[in-house]
Amino acid sequence: MLLEHRVKEAFSQSMQLMASFMEEQTEQVVAAARMLATVLREGNKLLLFGNGGSAADAQHLAAEFVNRFQIERPPLAAIALTTDSSILTAVGNDYDFREVFVKQVQALGQKGDVAWGISTSGDSPNVVQALTVARAQGLKTLAVTGREGGKMAPLADIALIVRSRQTPRIQEVQLAIGHILCDLVDFLLFPERFQ
Template identity: 55%
Template sequence: MKQQILNHLAEHQKAFDHLRSHMVGQIEAVADLMVGQLSKGHKILVMGNGGSAADAQHFAAELIGRFLAERRALPAIALTTDSSILTAVGNDYGFDQIFSRQVAALANPGDLVVGISTSGNSPNVLEALKIAAAGGVTTLGLVGRDGGKIAAVCDHVLCIPALYTPAIQEAHIAIIHILCDLIEKKMFGTGA
């Protein structure tokens, strides 16, 4: 068991070493993008499946509630939470459409649609990002491995080039926390 723990920590460390050595500038650029859009009254829509759905909900909660600073609520929607929409669209149109129908209804130019996928190939996330792009909405892929099909359709991509899914997920939540911290500091001051 100790070796399993050490193996997990080694994979985690590789992902975080990549974050530290290759992605700082990319994360800062995405934070600036988000600050610009939120400052103009636009919203962030976030989606993913499984653990990435939980990350989407976590991200929206940090923006609407707070990360570390007391400040006004910021507009964010996790497209993973309305069971009536998910089951109705899934039943009537298919699971691949559960996010794209929401993006078509809710996203406007100036908003940001964020798709989270550890493989970079989740069909329902990919379809929603295509709909966003076709509607002139800015897109961000928070992905893993080689970025998959999602990386090819997004305006911005933050990719963890690991094969070990738990390490990708751990890096994704770290990126989300960093983005929330930077958004608060940039929008509400260094004391935030």
């Protein structure tokens, strides 16, 4: 019974957190989707980044935009800044791990792009620094964070904050947010394909 209880408790916590996020931040999710759709419609791109599980989410979501989500549509410009091991290790070795996303934002980011930082704490130094540089370069900024938003929230044009201190539950909601944003962007850019 102990294991079954833990299963039910985990699902219950996740569902409760999703429900509270939905009640509190649906309007911000819609605003984020509109921002992403506008950027992509104008020929700009999304730069996604984070560490650990958030790095995996960045890669996952970039793939959904470039390949497809649920409908057949043209590829959308998205790059996960977490995937080039040569860049990551060169910057980490020659400078500092806090610079691994900054250097890529400086090299690849252009005014009108979106820098999309993901962090469960909201305080990951390399994500915070990349958002800071992105703002200075004229990129739009999206923060998907946990806890109370951390240092990332004030740096974001839009901050989506999963208010919890449990990393696994935060990550579950963050991935759901990413999938919902993919769906909304597709709907905004290709409404005729949903009829």
